Amino acid sequence: MDSWSPYVVGAGIGVLSWITFLLSDRPLGASTAFAKSAGMIELAINRKNASQMPYYQKVKPKVDWQWMIVIGLIVGSFLSAFLSGNLAVLTVPPVFAGAFGSDALFRLAVALFGGILIGLGARWAGGCTSGHGISGTLQLSLVSWIAVICFFVSGIIVAALIFGWGVK
Amino acid sequence: MPFEAIRSNGRIQIALGFIFGVIFGFLLQKGGLTDYGVIIGQLLLTDFTVVRVMLTAILVGMVGIHVMRSAGLVDLHNKSGSIGSTVIGGLIFGAGFAILGYCPGTAAAAFGSGAIDALVGMIGIIIGAGIFGRLYPYLNRSVLKWGPLPEDTIPEIMGIRPAIVVVGMAILIVAVLRWLSIAGV
Numbered sequence: 001m002d003s004w005s006p007y008v009v010g011a012g013i014g015v016l017s018w019i020t021f022l023l024s025d026r027p028l029g030a031s032t033a034f035a036k037s038a039g040m041i042e043l044a045i046n047r048k049n050a051s052q053m054p055y056y057q058k059v060k061p062k063v064d065w066q067w068m069i070v071i072g073l074i075v076g077s078f079l080s081a082f083l084s085g086n087l088a089v090l091t092v093p094p095v096f097a098g099a100f101g102s103d104a105l106f107r108l109a110v111a112l113f114g115g116i117l118i119g120l121g122a123r124w125a126g127g128c129t130s131g132h133g134i135s136g137t138l139q140l141s142l143v144s145w146i147a148v149i150c151f152f153v154s155g156i157i158v159a160a161l162i163f164g165w166g167v168k
Numbered sequence: 169m170p171f172e173a174i175r176s177n178g179r180i181q182i183a184l185g186f187i188f189g190v191i192f193g194f195l196l197q198k199g200g201l202t203d204y205g206v207i208i209g210q211l212l213l214t215d216f217t218v219v220r221v222m223l224t225a226i227l228v229g230m231v232g233i234h235v236m237r238s239a240g241l242v243d244l245h246n247k248s249g250s251i252g253s254t255v256i257g258g259l260i261f262g263a264g265f266a267i268l269g270y271c272p273g274t275a276a277a278a279f280g281s282g283a284i285d286a287l288v289g290m291i292g293i294i295i296g297a298g299i300f301g302r303l304y305p306y307l308n309r310s311v312l313k314w315g316p317l318p319e320d321t322i323p324e325i326m327g328i329r330p331a332i333v334v335v336g337m338a339i340l341i342v343a344v345l346r347w348l349s350i351a352g353v
Contacts, residue, residue: 006217007345009199010224016191017229021242024184025175028192030273031297034290038298055304064178065185070276072189077280079190080197091284093204093269110267111285115275115292116299117264122272123300124307125257126247129271132258134222136247138229140321140333143249147258152211154262159211162266 002084017135024065027139029131031122033070035059038119099163125150193277202278204269204285211266216353220345227341234334246321252314268292 013028020028039061042050050056081087092107100106122128125147127136133151136144174180199221200206209215236242265271268289270278275293278286300307323330 003200004195004198006199006220007224009195009201010221011228012195013192013221013225014228014230014232016188016195017225018232018236018242020188021233022236023171023174024181024188025171025243025245027245028188030271030276031293034272034293035297035301037294038301041294042298042301053301053304054308055301059301063182065181068182068185069189069192070272072186072191073193073196073273073276074189074280075186076190076193076195077197077202077277078193080194081202081281086197087282089282089284093283093285095205095208096269096285107285108288111269111289112292112295114264114266114268115289116296117260117292118268118272118275118289119264119293119296119298120300121257121259121261121264121296122293123257123297124312125254125261126249128261128273129222129265130273132247133271134225134229138226138233139244139246140230140323140330140337141244141246142320142322142325143247143254143317145322146317147249147254150255150258151262151265154259155211155265156213156262158263158266159208163208163212 002086013134014138017138026065027131027135028069029066029127029135030070030073031119031128031131032059033067034119035123036061036064036067192273193280196274196277197281201274202270202281202283202286204278204283207271207274208266208269214353216348220348223341223345227338230334230337234330238331244321246319248317248319250312250314250316252311254317256311264296 017028020026036059039056039059042053043061091104092102096107127147129151132144132147137148196202200217201221206215206217210218233242237244270286270289272293275286275289279290318325323333
């Protein structure tokens with residue numbers, strides 16, 4: 001089947017979170033891996049300075065469980081799309097093209113800028129839609145519930161500003 | 169704690185991280201969460217797929233984690249935060265979420281299913297995380313410390329048994345999911 005019910009997918013992610021707690025003693029998250037990658041690049045550029053940066057003493061720049069999650073995400077989604085015949089190289093998503101045209105460079109510049117804000121914001125808040133939005137909220141963490149509310153309040157306002165109220 | 173041998177074995181953990189990521193990515197793609205249109209549709213409040221997936225994951229995950237915790241099988245891992253960290257960081261994240269149209273996990277998964285803009289988004293996320301890493305010593309002395317929030321869970325703060333909050337939250341989530349399908353969004 002090409003797509004599954006959101007309830008089946010959500011339940012699957014919920015069960016996956018049981019297993020990560022049980023076998024790895026860790027909540028599922030994605031954004032830490034990006035900080036580790038940034039740290040690896042800092043180390044490659046200047047090993048001496050980077051090894052003394054306080055942030056990378058907290059978030060160790062190495063290939064570990066958290067980093068492999070993101071590699072797995074790429075492979076798992078590839079497998080799913082490939083097996084259902086939905087694998088398609090795409091640069092400008094149709095919804096974006098419908099609102100702003102199909103200029104690939106413009107879409108990539110917007111994506112890069114959005115990504116920078118995500119990376120900054122996720123590390124600033126100590127987690128993303130996975131770490132806070134699913135893993136933190138399911139533990140009933142107050143901080144994570146506040147974080148996910150902020151993600152969506154800000155996301156809804158900015159999306160409305162970008163696309164204009166009422167555009168579908 | 170059971171499973172200690174598995175938890176403390178670095179090689180097994182690297183393999184498990186990969187396997188868990190593969191399952192997560194497979195599910196995100198099957199759920200349509202690798203689609204820019206689905207994520208933007210959620211933020212424009214025209215498509216509630218993302219909320220359905222997240223609330224179901226929270227419901228199932230919450231019940232299982234709390235049952236296993238009371239059986240002594242798992243520990244909780246709450247994150248600490250503050251107004252300056254959680255709220256300001258969350259608002260910056262949300263703006264980026266709307267501009268990129270993917271979050272860190274769905275960007276990786278979207279790239280896996282062929283989205284080049286998601287790959288560029290991932291590069292942006294690394295740059296943004298790197299900027300935070302550079303700014304961290306200054307931010308950690310100032311804004312990240314503003315208005316500390318309790319690291320505790322909601323039941324700990326309310327001073328009631330977790331089971332009561334789990335049941336209450338489960339009822340609330342089911343009610344919201346039911347309401348979404350009645351509202352037809």
